[in-house]
Amino acid sequence: MQITSQDFKRVSSLKLTDPRLQKAMGNAKGKLVVTRARSILELDNFEDIREAAARIRDFGLQHMDVLLEEWERNATAAGTIVHWVESPQDVNAKVIEIARNHGVRKIIKSKSMLGEETNLNHALEDAGLDVRETDLGEYIIQQSGETPSHIIAPAVHKSKEDVADLFAEKHGRRRLTDIAALTHEAREILRPHFLDADMGISGANFIVAETGSTMIVTNEGNGRMTTTMPRVHVAITGIEKIIPTLEDVSMILRLLTRSATGQSISNYLSFTTGPKRDADKDGPGEFHVIIVDAGRTRILGSEMREALRCIRCGACMNHCPVYQNIGGHAYGWVYPGPIGSILTPSFIGLENAIDLPNAATLCNQCGVVCPVKIPLPDLMRKLREKQVERGLRPWTERLGLRMWAWAATRPAIYSLLTRIGARIGKIAGGSEGLLHKLPPGGAGWTSGRDFPAPKGKTFRELYARRPVAGKGAKS
Amino acid sequence: MKVGLFVTCLVDLMRPNIGFCALRLLESAGCEVVVPADQTCCGQPGYNSGDRKAAQALARKVIEEFDACEYVVVPSGSCSGMIRAHYPELLAEFPDLRAKAEALAGKTYELTDFLQNMVRLDRVPGKFSGTVTYHDSCSGLREMGVKSQPRALLAKVAGLSVREMQQPEQCCGFGGTFAVKYGDISSRIADLKCEDVLSTGADALVLGDLGCMLNIEGRLRRRGDNNTRVLHVAEVLAGELPQD
Amino acid sequence: MSARENILKRIRAANGKTAPASVQEREAVVARLRAHARGPLPSMNWDPLPRFKERCIVMMSTVHQIGSRAQLPQAIASYLRENSLPARGVCWPEFADLDWSAAGLEFQSRPSNGDDKVGVTGTYCAIAENGTLMLLSGENTHATTSLLPETHIAVVPASRVVRAMEDGWDLLRREHGDLPRQVNFVSGPSRTADIEMTLVMGVHGPYRVHVVVISD
Numbered sequence: 001m002q003i004t005s006q007d008f009k010r011v012s013s014l015k016l017t018d019p020r021l022q023k024a025m026g027n028a029k030g031k032l033v034v035t036r037a038r039s040i041l042e043l044d045n046f047e048d049i050r051e052a053a054a055r056i057r058d059f060g061l062q063h064m065d066v067l068l069e070e071w072e073r074n075a076t077a078a079g080t081i082v083h084w085v086e087s088p089q090d091v092n093a094k095v096i097e098i099a100r101n102h103g104v105r106k107i108i109k110s111k112s113m114l115g116e117e118t119n120l121n122h123a124l125e126d127a128g129l130d131v132r133e134t135d136l137g138e139y140i141i142q143q144s145g146e147t148p149s150h151i152i153a154p155a156v157h158k159s160k161e162d163v164a165d166l167f168a169e170k171h172g173r174r175r176l177t178d179i180a181a182l183t184h185e186a187r188e189i190l191r192p193h194f195l196d197a198d199m200g201i202s203g204a205n206f207i208v209a210e211t212g213s214t215m216i217v218t219n220e221g222n223g224r225m226t227t228t229m230p231r232v233h234v235a236i237t238g239i240e241k242i243i244p245t246l247e248d249v250s251m252i253l254r255l256l257t258r259s260a261t262g263q264s265i266s267n268y269l270s271f272t273t274g275p276k277r278d279a280d281k282d283g284p285g286e287f288h289v290i291i292v293d294a295g296r297t298r299i300l301g302s303e304m305r306e307a308l309r310c311i312r313c314g315a316c317m318n319h320c321p322v323y324q325n326i327g328g329h330a331y332g333w334v335y336p337g338p339i340g341s342i343l344t345p346s347f348i349g350l351e352n353a354i355d356l357p358n359a360a361t362l363c364n365q366c367g368v369v370c371p372v373k374i375p376l377p378d379l380m381r382k383l384r385e386k387q388v389e390r391g392l393r394p395w396t397e398r399l400g401l402r403m404w405a406w407a408a409t410r411p412a413i414y415s416l417l418t419r420i421g422a423r424i425g426k427i428a429g430g431s432e433g434l435l436h437k438l439p440p441g442g443a444g445w446t447s448g449r450d451f452p453a454p455k456g457k458t459f460r461e462l463y464a465r466r467p468v469a470g471k472g473a474k475s
Numbered sequence: 476m477k478v479g480l481f482v483t484c485l486v487d488l489m490r491p492n493i494g495f496c497a498l499r500l501l502e503s504a505g506c507e508v509v510v511p512a513d514q515t516c517c518g519q520p521g522y523n524s525g526d527r528k529a530a531q532a533l534a535r536k537v538i539e540e541f542d543a544c545e546y547v548v549v550p551s552g553s554c555s556g557m558i559r560a561h562y563p564e565l566l567a568e569f570p571d572l573r574a575k576a577e578a579l580a581g582k583t584y585e586l587t588d589f590l591q592n593m594v595r596l597d598r599v600p601g602k603f604s605g606t607v608t609y610h611d612s613c614s615g616l617r618e619m620g621v622k623s624q625p626r627a628l629l630a631k632v633a634g635l636s637v638r639e640m641q642q643p644e645q646c647c648g649f650g651g652t653f654a655v656k657y658g659d660i661s662s663r664i665a666d667l668k669c670e671d672v673l674s675t676g677a678d679a680l681v682l683g684d685l686g687c688m689l690n691i692e693g694r695l696r697r698r699g700d701n702n703t704r705v706l707h708v709a710e711v712l713a714g715e716l717p718q719d
Numbered sequence: 720m721s722a723r724e725n726i727l728k729r730i731r732a733a734n735g736k737t738a739p740a741s742v743q744e745r746e747a748v749v750a751r752l753r754a755h756a757r758g759p760l761p762s763m764n765w766d767p768l769p770r771f772k773e774r775c776i777v778m779m780s781t782v783h784q785i786g787s788r789a790q791l792p793q794a795i796a797s798y799l800r801e802n803s804l805p806a807r808g809v810c811w812p813e814f815a816d817l818d819w820s821a822a823g824l825e826f827q828s829r830p831s832n833g834d835d836k837v838g839v840t841g842t843y844c845a846i847a848e849n850g851t852l853m854l855l856s857g858e859n860t861h862a863t864t865s866l867l868p869e870t871h872i873a874v875v876p877a878s879r880v881v882r883a884m885e886d887g888w889d890l891l892r893r894e895h896g897d898l899p900r901q902v903n904f905v906s907g908p909s910r911t912a913d914i915e916m917t918l919v920m921g922v923h924g925p926y927r928v929h930v931v932v933i934s935d
Contacts, residue, residue: 027915043761053758062734068730140914153913183921219911245755247885268905268906271903274900279857280856282862291726293722
């Protein structure tokens with residue numbers, strides 16, 4: 001996926017005035033926030049489960065090497081062929097190698113955000129392979145040549161009219177506008193590919209150390225098709241997806257499906273352990289799992305470590321006031337919203353995503369819904385600190401803050417400056433008591449809002465002058 | 476109770492009346508209130524901008540200024556949150572200061588939380604005929620646990636009734652320097668908050684944080700609304716509303 | 720050094736550990752895996768069978784209960800007739816002995832090839848918590864039968880209804896030991912909300928799931 005995070009300001013401004021996106025985001029927000037809240041009520045011990053989930057994820061990070069080795073031992077015993085790769089390019093090369101070794105021409109794919117990180121589809125297409133996304137949202141954006149704008153609902157930014165136009169163009173059929181009809185048309189179009197694809201590629205929501213399994217969480221059935229129908233199945237997974245036991249996964253799933261889509265359970269939970277057994281009459285003859293680092297060990301050893309607890313539910317972005325208004329594309333890479341503001345700079349470099357950790361109010365609406373208690377605003381703040389340390393902030397900002405601190409640690413000077421400021425501000429506010437324009441640096445405020453004027457005197461000066469009897473002085 | 480009042484830099488510069496209302500409320504509750512004369516800022520602007528050193532310098536000063544107080548009360552969720560939720564981490568690399576930061580954090584309260592839960596104020600001087608709606612500031616709510624306290628206190632104001640917004644807990648879009656750095660996104664978020672406020676038909680919006688106040692009021696006025704009053708909860712409870 | 724070695728070494732370094740994992744650490748981790756303790760579960764103050772049926776309906780399956788296995792063909796025939804569905808399809812081998820023709824049905828005992836409209840499967844067990852079928856792939860429990868046909872009919876013995884997924888895993892460990900190629904937890908017909916967040920039933924998996932519970 002092409003990286004456009006450095007374009008955040010321009011793109012986010014455009015998105016704010018894009019009526020179709022605004023309508024789509026408004027529609028999505030209501031549904032995702034409300035349904036999640038309702039479904040969480042089903043768990044009378046939600047906070048206990050959440051705490052336990054965070055601890056399991058931390059255990060997984062802490063003992064990742066031992067757990068991965070256990071996973072590998074069990075997976076191999078079941079007949080899985082395990083590959084370890086270090087870089088994004090290695091992932092693509094490995095998949096192509098497996099495809100070539102098996103005479104694969106046609107590939108079906110169920111969703112993988114890791115595949116987006118490595119630009120897997122493009123690499124496969126460049127290698128002359130026919131790749132089809134099968135998750136409806138991913139299929140739609142593959143057809144339209146776009147990137148996903150949300151990690152759970154990749155086509156959330158598109159209206160049904162957009163999809164109707166797209167299908168009419170790509171499928172060469174009569175244009176339909178009914179959402180159910182469009183969905184069923186996609187089913188018909190993709191169906192033959194499920195039945196004759198040579199290879200299926202899936203991601204993994206989790207991999208289970210206890211049994212050597214990989215598991216995926218889906219609703220459409222494409223995940224089951226992808227992992228059952230073709231003769232070769234390849235699953236790609238980040239190292240951080242490791243969970244100790246089946247019980248741990250079952251517990252976390254209660255939080256995942258509710259946090260993501262407000263479902264008590266997702267339609268299909270599929271645990272794959274090895275290829276078809278000798279006596280099985282269906283299933284892939286070979287099952288490969290590619291275990292991927294691609295920057296994760298670096299994050300593991302950094303202050304952003306807790307971000308690796310992420311179970312990709314999307315709750316943080318669904319509840320983020322910034323994301324709700326600008327959508328996912330402005331973030332410029334695979335992961336949008338609060339988690340994206342942390343993962344994107346961590347994967348692609350802080351200097352390539354300067355805006356992301358700053359374009360947040362630190363309201364913590366994300367943190368309170370994160371099922372694994374990632375301290376998202378704290379991590380964003382740490383990235384802001386890193387930017388300051390590395391001199392990535394504009395010098396005007398650095399100077400302004402230093403001047404503020406310098407003055408604020410000198411009460412007499414501060415007092416003088418604020419008394420002057422309060423008077424000037426009051427005069428500038430005129431009879432309305434409002435400033436319509438602020439000095440340079442404040443244009444971001446007054447482009448969309450007035451600034452209420454100060455009242456003309458400071459608290460400190462009034463307090464110092466108040467009669468000793470203790471009556472409050474009016475300003 | 477010996478209480479140190481930390482008025483906050485925004486109150487000092489923009490709305491001294493809020494500071495005096497807080498003072499009046501605490502004194503009417505029988506507290507002995509000390510207002511350290513040299514107080515300036517808690518350091519949050521620097522902290523949230525990633526300038527740790529600047530923030531640490533200010534935190535040191537605040538710790539020293541309020542060291543002798545039994546309690547520290549702040550008419551702001553974000554500034555009290557800065558002290559309680561963040562000072563200990565901010566000064567973690569200075570072991571001697573960290574202990575003091577923790578001590579200060581342990582005795583710092585947001586104003587309505589202090590009045591409701593510590594002082595257990597059972598009557599307030601304020602009167603207000605009309606309806607108000609209350610905006611839960613993010614740090615007040617999520618760092619300081621402020622939710623029911625202002626509403627319980629407002630219920631004691633003669634003539635006042637509270638009508639809730641659809642989403643009182645939704646961020647108003649202020650976010651400190653975010654409001655200027657990403658002004659168009661900030662204004663849009665503020666605009667949605669304004670619509671929520673206006674949908675209640677309330678005479679006034681009441682809140683506990685001046686940052687949110689300036690932001691929402693600024694957007695209301697730019698939208699052409701000059702009728703909805705925007706008031707700090709201290710002003711309403713103390714019955715000393717700003718002269719219009 | 721191989722990619723595997725590099726990655727494992729970097730993981731250890733990232734966790735502040737210089738040496739490879741000690742015997743104690745390994746044993747502690749393996750012991751935790753072996754114990755596979757349950758995490759906190761939500762309250763489940765309900766009877767499994769009524770809860771299962773109620774949740775199946777919430778997940779948009781249809782449910783019917785019959786008294787004995789022998790009644791299956793007639794029960795299925797009624798369901799297919801009432802819903803104007805074809806009277807033929809595929810079934811798992813365990814149902815081959817049933818008197819399908821007496822009910823006017825033609826069910827072949829083989830995996831589905833994609834043309835079949837109706838698939839009849841059993842279940843390994845059923846999870847009451849969310850109205851879920853736990854299906855194991857296997858020689859006689861073909862994965863395609865519950866996936867390719869438009870209509871999936873699942874036969875659930877009442878005695879195989881358990882409360883939670885955790886109970887399903889315990890059962891599986893006790894009765895089978897190892898996991899099969901694929902374990903699928905199926906909760907209703909396939910669905911998506913990818914277009915304008917509007918729910919549509921019937922995407923790539925079955926359009927409809929009919930559960931027949933047999934009292935036993």
